[in-house]
Amino acid sequence: MASMISAGVQVSVETFYQEDYSNPLQSEYMFAYKIVLENYNSFPVKLHRRHWFIFDSNASHREVEGEGVVGVQPILQPGERYQYVSGCNLRTEMGRMYGTYQMENLETRQFFTVTIPSFEMIVPFKFN
Numbered sequence: 001m002a003s004m005i006s007a008g009v010q011v012s013v014e015t016f017y018q019e020d021y022s023n024p025l026q027s028e029y030m031f032a033y034k035i036v037l038e039n040y041n042s043f044p045v046k047l048h049r050r051h052w053f054i055f056d057s058n059a060s061h062r063e064v065e066g067e068g069v070v071g072v073q074p075i076l077q078p079g080e081r082y083q084y085v086s087g088c089n090l091r092t093e094m095g096r097m098y099g100t101y102q103m104e105n106l107e108t109r110q111f112f113t114v115t116i117p118s119f120e121m122i123v124p125f126k127f128n
Contacts, residue, residue, distance in 0.1 A: 001013065001014045002118065002119040003117065004115055004116075004117035006113075006114050006115040007041075007103070007112050007113065007114050008039065008040045008041035008045075009037060009038065009039055009041070009076075009101075009103065009114045010036075010037070010038040010040060011035060011036075011037055011101075011114060011115070011116050011117060012035070012036045012038075013034070013035050013116070013117065013119045014033065014034045015032070015033045015034075015119060015120070015121050016031065016032045016033070016034075017029070017030075017031055017121070017122075017123055017124055018030040018032055018087070022123075024093075024123075027092070028089060028091070029089065029090045029091070029092065029095075029123055030088075030090075031087060031088050031089075031090065031095075031121040032085055032086070032087045033085070033086060033087070033088065033119070033121075034083060034084070034085045035069070035083060035084055035085075035086070036081060036082075036083040037074070037076060037082045037083070037101075038079075038080070038081045039076035039077065039078055039079065039080055039081075040078075041078060041105070042078050043078065043105050043106065043107040043108075044075055044076065044077045044078065044105075044106040044107070045075070045076050045103045045104065045105060045106065046073060046074070046075045046076075046103060046106055047068060047069060047073055047074050047075075047076075047082075047101050047102075047103050048067065048068070048073055048101075048102045048103065048104055048111070049065065049066065049067055049068070049101065049102040050064075050065065050066060050068070050099060050100070050101055050102075050116075051063070051064075051065045051099050051100050051101075051102075052064040052065075052097055052098075052099040053097065053098055053099055054088060054090075054095065054096075054097050055095050055097070056090050056092040056094075056095045057092040057093065057094040057095055058091065058092050060091065069084050069086065070084045070085075070086055072084075075106065088121065090121060093122070094120065094121065094122045094123070095120070095121050096118055096119060096120045096121065097116075097118070097119060097121070098115075098116055098117060098118035098119070099116040100113050100114065100115055100116060101113070101114040101116065
């Protein structure tokens, strides 16, 4: 599990290989990831946007940007946690992701950036 605190928000990531949704013969590898956000600030925050950098082990990469996460823009009160599950497809058996969230301090209306730590996605049979 990867975990990091930046700008008072902890981001923890756990990944899961989705064998039933993958097709190695077609170079299609599906992963799910669970993200837990925890607000350690003394003020409420709102997640507005996400920006992902996704890398396959063959050196190809792509970027994904958009509003919110899984269709919502969650608000976290001080000490509150929010979690969601999403997915990523790769063309290789290994890859990694990292990124940022654009968040807002709801007291001052100031925007700030929270870092999403780099995490790996590896097909389990690669460990053998």
